[in-house]
Amino acid sequence: MTIRAVVIGAGHYLPKRVVENAEFEGKIDTDDEWIRSRSGIERRHFVSEGETTSTMATAAALAALKDAGKTAADVDAIILATSTADLTFPSAATMVQAQLGMERGFAFDIQAVCAGFIFALANANALIASGQVKRVLIIGAETFSKIIDWTDRTTSVLFGDGAGALLLEAQEGDGTSKDRGILSTDLNSDGRLHDLLFADGGVSTGTTGYVRMQGNQVFRHAVEKLAATATTAMERAGIESSDIDWIVPHQANIRIIQGTAKKLNLPIEQVVVTVQDHGNTSAASIPLALSVGQERGQIKKGDLLVTEAIGGGLAWGAVVLRW
Numbered sequence: 472m473t474i475r476a477v478v479i480g481a482g483h484y485l486p487k488r489v490v491e492n493a494e495f496e497g498k499i500d501t502d503d504e505w506i507r508s509r510s511g512i513e514r515r516h517f518v519s520e521g522e523t524t525s526t527m528a529t530a531a532a533l534a535a536l537k538d539a540g541k542t543a544a545d546v547d548a549i550i551l552a553t554s555t556a557d558l559t560f561p562s563a564a565t566m567v568q569a570q571l572g573m574e575r576g577f578a579f580d581i582q583a584v585c586a587g588f589i590f591a592l593a594n595a596n597a598l599i600a601s602g603q604v605k606r607v608l609i610i611g612a613e614t615f616s617k618i619i620d621w622t623d624r625t626t627s628v629l630f631g632d633g634a635g636a637l638l639l640e641a642q643e644g645d646g647t648s649k650d651r652g653i654l655s656t657d658l659n660s661d662g663r664l665h666d667l668l669f670a671d672g673g674v675s676t677g678t679t680g681y682v683r684m685q686g687n688q689v690f691r692h693a694v695e696k697l698a699a700t701a702t703t704a705m706e707r708a709g710i711e712s713s714d715i716d717w718i719v720p721h722q723a724n725i726r727i728i729q730g731t732a733k734k735l736n737l738p739i740e741q742v743v744v745t746v747q748d749h750g751n752t753s754a755a756s757i758p759l760a761l762s763v764g765q766e767r768g769q770i771k772k773g774d775l776l777v778t779e780a781i782g783g784g785l786a787w788g789a790v791v792l793r794w
């Protein structure tokens with residue numbers, strides 16, 4: 472008998488305010504054609520007054536609980552992946568815990584930037600597999616609109632806000648790749664590459680800072696490292712790419728998504744793509760894609776998924792799971 476961390480609910484939240492590429496024209500030296508062709512992004516959502524990372528995370532969590540037919544009282548732990556917590560501390564996860572009315576259990580944030588949800592999945596899996604908790608809410612939520620330098624055309628057009636959540640539950644499996652739940656994980660980081668993608672603020676500067684990125688350098692690392700980590704995770708799960716139903720990648724750039732799928736020998740038809748509508752929502756992008764993929768009828772119970780992401784750190788990783 473093997474304890475598996477099985478997805479029993481998924482949900483997401485996107486702010487109402489939608490900003491089309493054309494809205495950047497005239498404000499900075501860019502146009503819809505460049506943004507679309509270089510990144511695949513057509514629009515993104517931005518928060519309005521009163522919306523924060525924790526409020527979006529709570530909305531996504533409530534949607535996941537509803538999808539699972541559970542309430543906050545059924546949850547033992549919350550792990551929130553974010554780089555844009557409401558405050559320096561406490562964690563946004565504890566704010567979500569309060570907003571959900573949870574009076575027990577524990578909550579904490581994970582900060583691995585765009586790869587944050589992969590790290591959250593791996594940590595939730597470890598907590599469940601070791602028997603410490605039965606149900607974990609894992610959330611990816613970001614408010615990158617608050618750390619964008621609106622004068623920088625190389626970053627401002629790329630990011631969006633939003634949140635996605637999964638409810639994971641401990642269930643018994645037989646230890647094979649036929650089991651539902653998380654089958655394998657692979658986590659990596661290389662801090663020597665920290666200056667390729669970072670926010671230039673924090674406690675050392677007394678400011679929140681803005682996103683700074685050497686996009687073409689990150690791009691080069693992305694295709695190579697994402698295919699490698701996905702391959703490692705598939706080997707650990709004892710599966711081959713021909714077994715995969717869906718790739719659910721971090722949604723940063725359609726060209727990275729296409730390049731990685733090609734390296735994994737899977738057609739784009741087997742990739743859940745949301746980048747055109749959400750932009751890059753950092754740690755929120757994978758749970759958003761999972762929830763939207765389920766809502767669209769693409770991802771069904773029993774499907775085999777590989778999900779992968781890379782971001783600031785650089786930090787990257789992949790997870791194989793059966794939905």
Ligand code: UT7
Nearest residue numbers: 501505509510585624625628686687689690723724781782
């Ligand atoms: O989520 C975390 C991980 N992040 C990523 O995975 C992002 C990875 N990088 C990328 O997605 C791409 O590198 C970008 C979309 C950011 C940029 O695409 P690129 O094809 O790598 O373009 P580039 O950075 O090499 O820039 C090409 C040209 C430059 O002009 P020059 O120097 O050739 O004259 C840029 O200044 O495009 C220019 N450019 C723009 N032009 C119009 C950069 N941003 C813009 C813009 N509008 N918004």
